[in-house]
Amino acid sequence: MNTKVFDLSKKVAIVTGSGRGLGKAMAIGLADFGANVVVCDRDRDVAEQTASTINSSGGIAVATVGDITVRQSCEALIQFTVEAFGQINVLVNNAGIDIIKSSTELTELEWDRILDVDLKGHFTSSQLVALQMIKQGAGGSIINISSIASVIGIRGLVAYSAAKGGINQLTRVMALEWAPQNIRVNAIAPGYFENIMQGAATEHDNPDKQQQIMTFTPMARRGKPEELIGPVVFLASDASSYVTGTILFVDGGYTAA
Numbered sequence: 462m463n464t465k466v467f468d469l470s471k472k473v474a475i476v477t478g479s480g481r482g483l484g485k486a487m488a489i490g491l492a493d494f495g496a497n498v499v500v501c502d503r504d505r506d507v508a509e510q511t512a513s514t515i516n517s518s519g520g521i522a523v524a525t526v527g528d529i530t531v532r533q534s535c536e537a538l539i540q541f542t543v544e545a546f547g548q549i550n551v552l553v554n555n556a557g558i559d560i561i562k563s564s565t566e567l568t569e570l571e572w573d574r575i576l577d578v579d580l581k582g583h584f585t586s587s588q589l590v591a592l593q594m595i596k597q598g599a600g601g602s603i604i605n606i607s608s609i610a611s612v613i614g615i616r617g618l619v620a621y622s623a624a625k626g627g628i629n630q631l632t633r634v635m636a637l638e639w640a641p642q643n644i645r646v647n648a649i650a651p652g653y654f655e656n657i658m659q660g661a662a663t664e665h666d667n668p669d670k671q672q673q674i675m676t677f678t679p680m681a682r683r684g685k686p687e688e689l690i691g692p693v694v695f696l697a698s699d700a701s702s703y704v705t706g707t708i709l710f711v712d713g714g715y716t717a718a
């Protein structure tokens with residue numbers, strides 16, 4: 462077997478929502494393995510910071526501002542990437558939001574907002590990137606960032622869980638449809654990580670929540686953002702050339718228990 466199967470040096474990867482958190486860690490990791498990275502975030506300052514972290518450590522990255530809920534913005538992201546690097550080989554659909562409220566309190570507006578970002582945004586960017594990959598004729602890899610909430614019930618996450626469950630199904634359907642073009646579509650489903658999503662800080666500051674996470678995570682700790690690098694590089698690279706339609710849980714054993 463070619464031992465360079467994890468090498469990404471001929472690949473161009475877009476990571477949405479990579480201005481901070483898990484997306485930032487994955488963008489840095491993909492660049493460390495040789496990919497040219499497009500850092501995209503709705504917040505320009507943090508996007509530029511991630512790109513400059515990558516560039517100052519010898520990697521290659523460019524930053525752009527983009528909102529995955531706006532179709533024209535996704536089209537602009539693709540155009541920007543092709544102008545910068547000539548092609549797109551990998552898309553990591555990572556941008557996400559979280560509003561923690563009970564099912565009786567969540568407003569219709571909040572429901573729509575969560576579904577817009579966490580589900581529809583992934584659909585739109587995947588569809589447009591796949592069309593570009595089909596045009597290029599060389600296949601590609603799309604990686605959706607799901608969550609353990611896609612398969613288990615977590616109080617306060619009604620819309621988020623519905624969106625993440627939808628992500629798993631969107632992953633499977635797109636994998637089937639685009640397999641003939643060698644576009645692989647997979648998901649990574651993280652458990653509880655040290656980076657707390659924007660909007661979830663109050664919930665996670667609660668010692669009871671922390672205790673619950675420690676009790677129900679067999680490895681009895683939160684994941685470190687860098688622990689997503691191995692899984693994302695695997696799915697982005699030729700190391701996973703026969704892997705499509707799968708949901709890879711990276712959760713310290715949470716969903717195995």
Ligand SMILES: NC(=O)c1ccc[n+]([C@@H]2O[C@H](COP(=O)([O-])OP(=O)(O)OC[C@H]3O[C@@H](n4cnc5c(N)ncnc54)[C@H](O)[C@@H]3O)[C@@H](O)[C@H]2O)c1
Pocket residue numbers: 477478479480481482483484501502503504507527528529530554555556557558578582606607608609650651652653654655656657658659
């Ligand atoms: N942190 C965890 O423990 C955890 C666990 C499971 C799944 N996840 C998933 O991982 C992904 C990243 O989570 P995180 O913890 O890094 O979150 P975060 O809140 O720290 O970062 C999310 C980033 O996405 C950007 N973003 C939000 N909406 C956007 C939009 N419409 N367009 C473009 N960018 C947008 C934000 O500006 C931010 O930089 C999310 O999809 C989340 O659901 C996180």
